[in-house]
Amino acid sequence: MTPQGLSTRQVVLALAAPVLGVLAWHLATQGQAYSLIPSPYDVAVQWWDLAFGGIWDDLYSGTLLAHTFASLSRVYGGFALAALVALPMGMLIGRVAVVRDLLDPTLQILRPIPVTAWLPLAMIVFGIGPRSAFFLVFLGAFYPILLNTIFGVKNVEGRLFEAAAMLGVSPQAVFWKVVLPASLPSIFTGLRLGLGFAWVVIVVGEMTGVQTGLGAIIMEARQLSRTEIVISGMVTIGVLGFLSDQLVQWLGRRLLRWSPQHG
Amino acid sequence: MDDATSLPRPAAEGRGRGGAAPLPILDIQRVTKRFAFGAEQITALSDASLRIAKGEFICLIGPSGCGKSTLLRMVAGFETASTGSLLMWGKPIAGPGPDRGMVFQDYGLFPWLTVVQNVGFGPAARGRPKAEVTATAKRFVDLVGLTRFADAYPHQLSGGMKQRVAIARVLANDAEVVLMDEPFGALDAMTRERLQEELLEVWARAKLTVLFVTHAIEEAIFLSDRIVVMSPGPGRIIADERVALPRPRDPTSLEFNALRRRFAAMLGGHH
Numbered sequence: 001m002t003p004q005g006l007s008t009r010q011v012v013l014a015l016a017a018p019v020l021g022v023l024a025w026h027l028a029t030q031g032q033a034y035s036l037i038p039s040p041y042d043v044a045v046q047w048w049d050l051a052f053g054g055i056w057d058d059l060y061s062g063t064l065l066a067h068t069f070a071s072l073s074r075v076y077g078g079f080a081l082a083a084l085v086a087l088p089m090g091m092l093i094g095r096v097a098v099v100r101d102l103l104d105p106t107l108q109i110l111r112p113i114p115v116t117a118w119l120p121l122a123m124i125v126f127g128i129g130p131r132s133a134f135f136l137v138f139l140g141a142f143y144p145i146l147l148n149t150i151f152g153v154k155n156v157e158g159r160l161f162e163a164a165a166m167l168g169v170s171p172q173a174v175f176w177k178v179v180l181p182a183s184l185p186s187i188f189t190g191l192r193l194g195l196g197f198a199w200v201v202i203v204v205g206e207m208t209g210v211q212t213g214l215g216a217i218i219m220e221a222r223q224l225s226r227t228e229i230v231i232s233g234m235v236t237i238g239v240l241g242f243l244s245d246q247l248v249q250w251l252g253r254r255l256l257r258w259s260p261q262h263g
Numbered sequence: 264m265d266d267a268t269s270l271p272r273p274a275a276e277g278r279g280r281g282g283a284a285p286l287p288i289l290d291i292q293r294v295t296k297r298f299a300f301g302a303e304q305i306t307a308l309s310d311a312s313l314r315i316a317k318g319e320f321i322c323l324i325g326p327s328g329c330g331k332s333t334l335l336r337m338v339a340g341f342e343t344a345s346t347g348s349l350l351m352w353g354k355p356i357a358g359p360g361p362d363r364g365m366v367f368q369d370y371g372l373f374p375w376l377t378v379v380q381n382v383g384f385g386p387a388a389r390g391r392p393k394a395e396v397t398a399t400a401k402r403f404v405d406l407v408g409l410t411r412f413a414d415a416y417p418h419q420l421s422g423g424m425k426q427r428v429a430i431a432r433v434l435a436n437d438a439e440v441v442l443m444d445e446p447f448g449a450l451d452a453m454t455r456e457r458l459q460e461e462l463l464e465v466w467a468r469a470k471l472t473v474l475f476v477t478h479a480i481e482e483a484i485f486l487s488d489r490i491v492v493m494s495p496g497p498g499r500i501i502a503d504e505r506v507a508l509p510r511p512r513d514p515t516s517l518e519f520n521a522l523r524r525r526f527a528a529m530l531g532g533h534h
Contacts, residue, residue, distance in 0.1 A: 159367060159369060159371040160371060162341055162365070162371065163365070163367070163371035163372075164384075165341075165359035166339060166340075166359040166361070166363065166364060167361060167364075167384055167385035167388055168360065168385055168388050168389045168436065169388045170388075173388065178373075181375040182373075182374075182375070184375070257416070258374055258375045258377075258416040258418070259374065259418075
């Protein structure tokens, strides 16, 4: 999906499902005296108040930006830390047999534990608060980056090593000249998946004992039965996650122009 | 290929057919190669000897399993001999090196580099100055007729174009010996014929020594000064014959066909 290649037809089709969904939602909540689910119009009004204030002027008015920044900093901070640890570790596991034998079994046992199952332990270790959320994001992004880096680095076509050797590349230079560029598409896939997971996990991480962040207001608003705020928060996370992924894809298209899968 | 190259035409006597034997560029002495295959030992190549003079174009021909690719890979330095020795200019071959350039059937191009970067890869890896790398790469991209595709990536090229890049890459790296492992085997007939002619032209201009593996008799006769015939089970050399036909060779001529029948008979039921 290249932005410059988007046809009118694609845009119309892409918008059809959400538009129909909102329409159905509107009809279902229309004219009901009492509804658990607010109408899309009510949610839109609430979102506007959350973002800019001036309608309800309550505790939540105009706070969206602050919550968004709190979540963004945790998502990108945790993701960056995960990349910083997972990239070199993945390269070592993929290329160095000793490191692989040392770390791989342990990682294989830790991997099936869902990130959410770490939450109670994280709260015990890091306390109730943003540090637990940060840790969960780190963990959520860590495995996709690590596994795809290992895969990419391990699966460099053997022929390319022969080609490099016969052209005069020294064994010490092979990693930078061959392994790293050849595994970039896999590494990139790992980073993209990792960032996606970071957005998934952030909400869980912020749901307990955190004062700021989109996950925090969603959870808090539920307790106050402010369902419009719950849905406003969900929509905001969806849009941010989407934009975040678009940014990564755009970077990928620029950096991996040579790859038939990305270029 | 166009005239963009500045490589000189070879002198007529430069083909190494002298009477007094000079030092051969490649000297393969009683080489045997055994592979462990589970608990078993498979002899891929048995007691092969071959002396190659500088400038010769030699085809190794034979059915699969005759050890022709194994022999080529040992010359390249990718495999080591179980017994016997392989010498280049009298010195044992210790591993892969830029003096022996390999052209693979599956190209082995670096997909993240453009055509001109692939061709300049060898000189760049060996630490040549940037300006020199670019100039050399451009010259050889021109030589193989890919000027218009200099900035294309491998996945945007046809098989024939990829193989041209692979050849240019080896030439740009100053390879004295060019090893070719069924390089045109994956190409369509028309592309193959064009590349064969272009290869002969480059070979003559650049005074290359070529060791070319094929299982196609016609290709071997069209290209070679000498044809080395190999046979499987275990792989060994069964004949080593000079091709005396003048170049350019006409595959439809009577003499060409007579040779074709001769080599087909030598290869027995395999062709």
